Amino acid sequence: MTDSLAEAVAETLANHPDAVERWRLNEPGAWGFLAGQGVLTFRTRLGRSLTNAERRQVWAALWAELERRRGLLDSH
Numbered sequence: 509m510t511d512s513l514a515e516a517v518a519e520t521l522a523n524h525p526d527a528v529e530r531w532r533l534n535e536p537g538a539w540g541f542l543a544g545q546g547v548l549t550f551r552t553r554l555g556r557s558l559t560n561a562e563r564r565q566v567w568a569a570l571w572a573e574l575e576r577r578r579g580l581l582d583s584h
Contacts, residue, residue, distance in 0.1 A: 520546045523545070528542070
């Protein structure tokens with residue numbers, strides 16, 4: 509994962525803790541909201557539209573980080 513992508517993921521999750529919690533609770537719409545915000549954040553950082561492959565990278569990185577955080581919470 510590039511630094512810019514990692515920063516976009518971190519920024520997205522930090523800016524939307526309510527949506528992260530809704531995702532953790534499996535509430536409808538939470539993942540779509542976070543996925544969209546992640547794409548917008550990364551697009552802003554790059555200063556251009558994303559390719560389909562880049563959008564999928566954002567989604568995969570967001571999902572991986574959400575799962576990592578869920579694992580940390582569940583282990584306590």
